[in-house]
Amino acid sequence: MKKYFNWKNIRLVLLIGLVGFLFSFTGKRNENRKLTKAEVEFEVGEQLFITHETVNKLLIENKKDASSIRKVALDLNNLENAINQHAMVETAEVYVSVDGLLKADVKQKTPIARVFEYQESYYIDSKGTKMPLSDIHSARVPILSGGDNVKDNEKLNELFRLIYNDDFLKKNIIGVKVLPSGSVIMKNRNYDYDIAFGKTIQMERKFKNYKAFFQKAVLDSSIQKYKIVNLKFTQQVVCTK
Structure with missing residues (x-):
């Protein structure tokens, strides 16, 4: 019985072999190239x-x-x-x-607060992790005092993220102090009053109230008279002269 060669299959095998050889050769050559x-x-x-x-x-x-x-x-x-x-x-x-x-x-990393802890100073980033100070640039972020274990305090981290992500708050809030009770007091960049923020609850509502108060108080110049701006009561802002 005569055997017939299937030249189509043979050509296909040879072609696959050639492609494999060229691919291997090119890959090996590429690996040995030096970086530019x-x-x-x-x-x-x-x-x-x-x-x-x-x-x-x-x-x-x-x-x-x-x-x-x-x-x-x-x-x-x-x-x-x-x-x-x-x-x-x-x-x-x-x-x-x-x-x-x-x-x-x-x-x-994105610094959102600066911590002074004993003789050490560092940033807290947007993920709540510790970030060292930089030798080439200083971040303009609020300074935190009294906030022990801030790295593990998700509520405080959320507070600083709210400040950082809001153009008005980012520009105006320069300091945050955490009292032993857990209440928070803030400082404004341009005015001497204390912002009695209270506990880190209903934070977005409190900030909304503060911005509404600020806009009105600046317009009628009454903002200069206050010593304390109290945001603890979420239904209203209570000011003390």
Whole structure:
């Protein structure tokens, strides 16, 4: 019996083999290529608390020149973890572009309060975690005093997030003091009165009342007369001269 070769199947096998060879060859060649350079990019609009140079050193593992590093020698997960462990960084993504650029996209932590604790000073970020002060920029955030264990106090963290995310409050509230009872007293940037905020409950309602009071009191100039603005009663604002 004669055997007939199926040339179509043979060509298909040869073609698959050729593609596999070229893919393997190209991949191996690509791995052995050296990087062109390293680049660090921070989220748009962020005020920098950490320098490009600091992140760049982590990115190229303290080598002086990224172009001396081969792609095959890179461990992107380790590089990403090293940057993420930096006390100023919230998240980082590290990757290599087609043209050999080693890139790190970095989002910094967002400070929302500054704590003075004994002889130590640091920020609390938007996630409620500790963030060191920066040598290159000082954040304009309220100063917290008396708030022991603020890092574990979700209500206080929520209070500072409300202040940070509101343009009016962010501009006007410069200090927050927590009393032993848990009540909160705040200071305004431009006026000498104390804001008796009370406990950290119904916070959005209290801030809404305060903004309404402020707008009216500024218009009739009565704001200059007050020593205490009491927000404890959510149905009204009680002022003491």
